[in-house]
Amino acid sequence: MLILGLFGLNVKRALFSDDRGYEVDGPYLAALYVEGTILAGQVDTFGIATGYQHQWTLDKIDELMNDPENKGILLFIDSPGGGVYESDELYLKLNEYKETTERPVYAVMGSMAASGGYYIAAAADEIFANRNTWTGSIGVTIGTLYDISELLEKYGVKTVTITAGRNKAMGSSVEPLTQEQQAIFQSLVDEAYEQFVGIVAEERNLDLDAVKNLADGRVYTAKQAMELGLVDSIGTMEDAVYAMSEKYDLWDCDVIDIVYQDHSLWGNLFGSVKIPDLKSGDVSALLEVVEGGNRFPISYECELLK
Template identity: 40%
Template structure:
């Protein structure tokens, strides 16, 4: 083979390599940019088989872990364990999948937003209406909104050590008017109506404003009571005796009717398999796809932590998670 042919082959190889590298770099850069902006398409959910071979009678395991709050599409900077968008996608996919006969919802949450909790509650009811069984197993905590989303389940399991209850609504704000007055700090507020700055930290709340906010809390509380009453088949009068905001152990919750069985996740799964009449039901989980990081050990979160420092990320998260305005919450431990 003469030198001219060798040179042509080398040139062709370099051209192919250059084009391939360019295409990969362009695609990777575009995906990375979208990942940073939280704009990746998360509409497709992959399934991961955990156990079992009966694919005609499947059980979907869904985990609600963390504060139930919609913080938008996650980016590489997010550290939250709970993703509301993904949760709603999972529940919708479960509802539409005829091979899924049961749902095992693993709850480990202090609750969260009134709206988000209601969204999950409504979707659970839709799943039940489609003919599927829904079982809940409570881990360390399933309080307030964590209980709200559990209430419609066909059966609720908790361990003796589970902390649940905290049935009710809370709305809080900080007021530093006296501190500001002490140091001579003045605030100038221009508003369009008498109550536009309701719950402002720079002024005392008057009786009328407290009445307005109490009406919002009472409305959400009444809905919470109805949810428990409907789900647990307890009169609203009896529910109100339990729903004074206190927390219960798993054992106490079983005794007062808020929980059905004392047991762990494996106990709930075994009972659900028996209920759908398939001891070898395939158990699956869902996971969002189209992430450039996937399950890579050098995932974005770890990378950012190393680059910025965990303390910096924690500070950013705290600043960004501060709630502003009058937001009722089904939340324990706020």
């Protein structure tokens, strides 16, 4: 009875909510929102989708491609970046949309569009940054690897890792990283970095060496980014709508927000419930840091902003 009392309003909303998505009546511009870390399969404690939803976003772009009433995409980005794979997949999908439909894509940056957030913005025909946007952070990270082998030795803790292949367990927190393994990891981030700067140079019509010079991982203000040729204008979503309408004669188009919403019964029941993180002491906290730090998917993500 207590649970039903707590979730009563959410139950009502779940049972009677409308999952029609968005409705259009005539030509429109799609304001597609990319907010949060660009990763796939993001869920909360209950397994409910939370934050940026990768596959949903790709599917929506496919829908827009096949909708003759859609006349362009306004890509709103407020993200510190994300995975190399997901960022590139979204970048390629946006380019597929442009090539297939010959319709424009304008990027509009929110408070941040860093690393992978800038990566996907590079696909746009025009990039607008809010005057308070932080962007750039063009670089690649594999995260921080922790070596706690000496700490374990101090407390008499011994570990055994069974592998076939001398580098199979590289990155383990209980064994020091060898020079060979560090070089292997470096080769991974170097290749992803070359891909990133190559895309920026091509899409922004910039010299490759000039891009490498500015792509040292630092964050730029909107004004600095504009001076470097990374963005085209400093403005808002309204400014981007006006510019697109003027350039492509789209004055008769409505602007429709395309935002992910979980309309499932489970999502409506528990979507607003917050489960606190429970920690038990310093050792637990340390192990949590190590466990999180040693998950090292290579990423276009700004450490400062994530």
